Amino acid sequence: MTDILLIFHFLGLMLGVTGGLGGTVVLALASPAQKAKGGPIRGIGPALTHLSMSGLVLMWPTGIGLMISSDFGAAMGAMFWMKIGFAVAVTFATVSTLMVYQRARRDPKVARLLLSLGPLATLCYVLTIVFAVLAFH
Numbered sequence: 188m189t190d191i192l193l194i195f196h197f198l199g200l201m202l203g204v205t206g207g208l209g210g211t212v213v214l215a216l217a218s219p220a221q222k223a224k225g226g227p228i229r230g231i232g233p234a235l236t237h238l239s240m241s242g243l244v245l246m247w248p249t250g251i252g253l254m255i256s257s258d259f260g261a262a263m264g265a266m267f268w269m270k271i272g273f274a275v276a277v278t279f280a281t282v283s284t285l286m287v288y289q290r291a292r293r294d295p296k297v298a299r300l301l302l303s304l305g306p307l308a309t310l311c312y313v314l315t316i317v318f319a320v321l322a323f324h
Contacts, residue, residue: 203246203277205238213232214232236281239308280311283304287301
């Protein structure tokens with residue numbers, strides 16, 4: 188049972204990273220004029236954010252299930268809590284990005300927030316993976 192939860196946990200993490208990194212790349216490659224007009228908003232950006240959110244929806248319950256079903260108690264040191272902190276931060280960044288995309292359809296000026304939220308989400312995903320490896324090596 189633990190192996191199945193771990194597989195789905197990693198799948199959720201991969202979906203999240205793909206969405207976060209993809210959104211960052213889309214924003215990085217967009218021209219300044221396209222960013223000012225909210226071009227990425229009408230493009231693939233929202234789809235990638237939904238992909239990232241799907242990964243989080245899969246990652247959180249499986250992570251909690253892993254903690255309950257296995258003896259991960261020994262690994263719940265400082266590195267584990269750093270991982271949880273960055274998982275909470277990436278959840279915040281992803282939900283905020285979804286909210287920005289919804290509001291930006293009405294007010295394109297809100298889209299400027301994406302320039303910081305996308306890279307923040309990507310950085311938090313990477314740090315979540317780093318601290319997961321350090322916690323559970």
